[in-house]
Amino acid sequence: MRLYSLSVLYKGDSKVHLLKAAYDVSTFNFFQRSSVQEFMTFTSQLIAERSPLGSRASVKEQEYLCHVYARNDGLAGVVIADNEYPQRVCFSLLDKVLDEFSRQVSKMDWLSGSPASISYSALDGYLSKYQVQTP
Numbered sequence: 001m002r003l004y005s006l007s008v009l010y011k012g013d014s015k016v017h018l019l020k021a022a023y024d025v026s027t028f029n030f031f032q033r034s035s036v037q038e039f040m041t042f043t044s045q046l047i048a049e050r051s052p053l054g055s056r057a058s059v060k061e062q063e064y065l066c067h068v069y070a071r072n073d074g075l076a077g078v079v080i081a082d083n084e085y086p087q088r089v090c091f092s093l094l095d096k097v098l099d100e101f102s103r104q105v106s107k108m109d110w111l112s113g114s115p116a117s118i119s120y121s122a123l124d125g126y127l128s129k130y131q132v133q134t135p
Helices: 031-051 087-104 109-110 120-131
Strands: 001-009 014-024 056-059 064-070 075-082
Touching: 001 031, 001 120, 014 031, 014 120, 031 056, 031 064, 031 075, 056 087, 064 087, 075 087, 087 120, 109 120
Parallel strands: none
Antiparallel strands: 001 014, 001 075, 056 064, 064 075
């Protein structure tokens, strides 16, 4: 059971843009890592864009399960995990991350922010904390 990606996005008037993301591509071949990360970024944006505000959904994409939570304030979170990772845990992680992000990052930054300009460093910690270590 693995988590591969955790993203925070904003569903603005025109289109969805990525605010912050963390990835764990360590299980992939070194030469595949950048394309896998691009795939996860693109998939996260696409799923967030297609999700109505105030909704939660799980979408199967290739061998991954993508869990999305789009809040009514426009903030959205996406977790990409393998098929075995518990759905309930993914949604509680998204709840926690989006609540914390909305408290720490000004709403003004949501409109024009980018991963480079937003200072929120907790995603990598959450991604490693919520990994399930197999014996």
